[in-house]
Amino acid sequence: MYNKKGFSLVEIMITVTVVLMLAAIALPTMVTHINRARGRACLMNLKEIDNAKSLYALDNNLAPGAPCSMNDLVPLYMQRDPICTAGGVYAPENVDAASGPTCSAGGHGSLQNGLAVPPRWTALR
Ligand SMILES: [Zn+2]
Numbered sequence: 001m002y003n004k005k006g007f008s009l010v011e012i013m014i015t016v017t018v019v020l021m022l023a024a025i026a027l028p029t030m031v032t033h034i035n036r037a038r039g040r041a042c043l044m045n046l047k048e049i050d051n052a053k054s055l056y057a058l059d060n061n062l063a064p065g066a067p068c069s070m071n072d073l074v075p076l077y078m079q080r081d082p083i084c085t086a087g088g089v090y091a092p093e094n095v096d097a098a099s100g101p102t103c104s105a106g107g108h109g110s111l112q113n114g115l116a117v118p119p120r121w122t123a124l125r
Pocket residue numbers: 042084085086088103104105108
């Protein structure tokens with residue numbers, strides 16, 4: 001006698017196919033948003049470094065173009081070394097540099113004249 005409990009093979013295959021199709025649609029979008037969030041976190045770190053660099057220059061009465069390193073900023077002007085989500089290394093650049101601090105990992109946006117330029121705007125240029 002035929003037992004009608006459970007699912008047939010065709011029902012299971014259709015369900016798995018639908019789930020895989022939904023995952024194929026959602027995964028690229030998720031990866032894009034994760035990368036965008038990481039880029040913005042890095043951009044906020046760059047902004048924090050830029051602010052700390054300004055305070056350092058004001059406190060020490062430094063002329064534009066004076067050298068600045070992360071050792072000058074941490075721990076007096078920043079609580080800790082900022083950590084890039086992509087493993088990049090931050091370089092504060094010189095005091096009053098128009099390009100602002102940089103991250104060695106690419107595609108994380110930048111600071112131009114103290115204003116944050118998100119990665120997607122940078123990519124369009
Ligand atoms: Zn970065």
